[in-house]
Amino acid sequence: xxxxxxxxxxxxxxxxxxxxxxxxxxxxxxxxxxxxxxxxxxxxxxxxxxxxxxxxxxxxxxxxxxxxxxxxxxxxxxxxxxxxxxxxxxxxxxxxxxxxxxxxxxxxxxxxxxxxxxxxxxxxxxxxxxxxxxxxxxxxxxxxxxxxxxxxxxxxxxxxxxxxxxxxxxxxxxxxxxxxxxxxxxxxxxxxxxxxxxxxxxxxxxxxxxxxxxxxxxxxxxxxxxxxxxxxxxxxxxxxxxxxxxxxxxxxxxxxxxxxxxxxxxxxxxxxxxxxxxxxxxxxxxxxxxxxxxxxxxxxxxxxxxxxxxxxxxxxxxxxxxxxxxxxxxxxxxxxxxxxxxxxxxxxxxxxxxxxxxxxxxxxxxxxxxxxxxxxxxxxxxxxxxxxxxxxxxxx
Numbered sequence: 001x002x003x004x005x006x007x008x009x010x011x012x013x014x015x016x017x018x019x020x021x022x023x024x025x026x027x028x029x030x031x032x033x034x035x036x037x038x039x040x041x042x043x044x045x046x047x048x049x050x051x052x053x054x055x056x057x058x059x060x061x062x063x064x065x066x067x068x069x070x071x072x073x074x075x076x077x078x079x080x081x082x083x084x085x086x087x088x089x090x091x092x093x094x095x096x097x098x099x100x101x102x103x104x105x106x107x108x109x110x111x112x113x114x115x116x117x118x119x120x121x122x123x124x125x126x127x128x129x130x131x132x133x134x135x136x137x138x139x140x141x142x143x144x145x146x147x148x149x150x151x152x153x154x155x156x157x158x159x160x161x162x163x164x165x166x167x168x169x170x171x172x173x174x175x176x177x178x179x180x181x182x183x184x185x186x187x188x189x190x191x192x193x194x195x196x197x198x199x200x201x202x203x204x205x206x207x208x209x210x211x212x213x214x215x216x217x218x219x220x221x222x223x224x225x226x227x228x229x230x231x232x233x234x235x236x237x238x239x240x241x242x243x244x245x246x247x248x249x250x251x252x253x254x255x256x257x258x259x260x261x262x263x264x265x266x267x268x269x270x271x272x273x274x275x276x277x278x279x280x281x282x283x284x285x286x287x288x289x290x291x292x293x294x295x296x297x298x299x300x301x302x303x304x305x306x307x308x309x310x311x312x313x314x315x316x317x318x319x320x321x322x323x324x325x326x327x328x329x330x331x332x333x334x335x336x337x338x339x340x341x342x343x344x345x346x347x348x349x350x351x352x353x354x355x356x357x358x359x360x361x362x363x364x365x366x367x368x369x370x371x372x373x374x375x376x377x378x379x380x381x382x383x384x385x386x387x388x389x390x391x392x393x394x395x396x
Contacts, residue, residue, distance in 0.1 A: 002110030002111050002113075002114055002318060002319065003039060003114065005114055005115050008147065009029065009147075009196075012027065012029060014118070021196055021198075022196075022198070023199075024198065025198065025201075026185070026196060026197050026198065027195065027196040029194045029195070030193050031192045031193060033192040034190070035191070037151045037191075037192060037194075040107055040151065041101075041105070041151050042151070043129065043213050045105060046098065046129050046213070049098060049104060049105070050081065051083045054080060055080070055081050055098075056075070056078075056080045057071045057075045057079050059081075059098065059099055059100065060081045060086060060096065060097070060099075061096075061099065062074050062086060062090070062097070063097060063136045064094040064095065064134070065136060073085065073089065074089055090129070091131070094134070094136075095135075095136030095137075096128075098126070098127040098129075099124075099125075099127075101127050102123075106296040108215075109294050110294060110296075111217075112124065113294050113321070114318075114319055115217065116291065117319065119219055121220050121221045122287075123217060123218065125218070126215075128213070128214055128216060129211065129212070130155065130211065130212045132207055132208065132211055133209065134207050136205075137205075139158070139160060139180040139204040140173045140203070140204070141162070141164070141167070142173075142200075142218070143168075143171070143172050143199055144218045145221065146199075146216050146217060146219070147196050147216075147217040148189070148196075148214055148216050149215040150189040150191055150192065150194065150213075150214045151214055151215060152211070152213040153191070153211045153212035153213055154190050154208045154209075154210050154212060155189050155205050155206065155207050155212040155214060156186065156207075157186065157188070157189060157203060158183055158186045158203060158205070159186065159197075159202075160180045160181045160182065160202040160203065161179075161180065161181025161182060161202055162200045162201050163179060163202065164178070164200045167200045168223070173202075178202075180202045181202060188208065222283055227276070227279050227280075230279045231275075231279050232271070234275075234278060234279065235271070235274055241270070242267060246260070247259065247260050285323070287321075288322060288323055288340050288341065291342060291343070292342065293342040293390045294342075295342075295390030298390050301390075301394060302388065304394050305388070308387070308394075310366065310368060310376065312367065312383075313364065313366060313394070314359070314365055314366070314367070314383060314387075314393065315363045315392065315395045316361055316362055316391065316393075317391055317392065317393055318363065320360055320361075320391060322339060322341035323340045323341075324339055324353065325337070325338045326338075327350075334349065336348060336349055336350050337349070337350050337352060339356065341360070341389075342391070346389060348382070348385075351372070352372070354371050354373075355371060358370055358371055358372075359386055359391075367379050367383065
């Protein structure tokens, strides 16, 4: 089983996290359990990935706060990474960063999917391996919230001000015009500890006398600004007033904006007719449709289909994100149920809804446990389909 969000932030509860920390302030959790996150990653995983996977830039990057390192220092002209050069730079004090390693390691992929279920947002990882007494980046803030999980070694973190509250993408940190502010907190993360850092909070980190390995989990949240932009777009599809061109000559010196101001005010008044539900539905459908399959071991699962029977122990894939929609009867098509999951839509007869929902939400069951009106033959057909789609798996 993959680590859940609740486990990642324990002993703090999810309710406490969202009430007191999320998008508000940083949260440090110290455990004194060095192996708490070891199931997610190890330095051996990094060695294996850099040395054997044939990675390229920007999957791997190498940085050092007091030294300029370019991709030419550790990658070939083709963009593929030179593992020997990466390790040499690490030995000289540089930090190795691996972006989106969840696309390469199933255990990280499952963890990200667990968080995606909680936040309804895309989740990515950046892995930082920093040698002792080294710093990868100078003080900065991120444009997305992060959960930092300390896996190995120790790292001292320093927290400063929040110059931009919850910055948008175009408000990215610029060291030339954004002051980092006064130091407001400092702490050392040991293996098994974590810190949550909301976007916009300036911070930096320096490894201590040990090599540090940590997972930075980025939460790519949609904002209310995204909702408003999409709501206006939907209004414009049905109201030509939003689609009219701007006044000719509006960019000219001395242009009289009075009529444009009146037009703008009139359009603002129409925003009260905008509806939230269609926008959220679109965002929901896009989010679900873009969660690609996490079906580790699928080839072996398919090989067991011929032995599927009433005594087979089955279970839903643990990280499914899906929606079920009732499709009314139309013309000569009977009522049906549409399951959207893992980038595809599966349509089944309406009477299969109850056993379907049970099968994709229950971690362990046998065929006889499935509720609903399907007979044994129908349950076997349904289970075979769900195994083939990577939604249900053999447990034993």
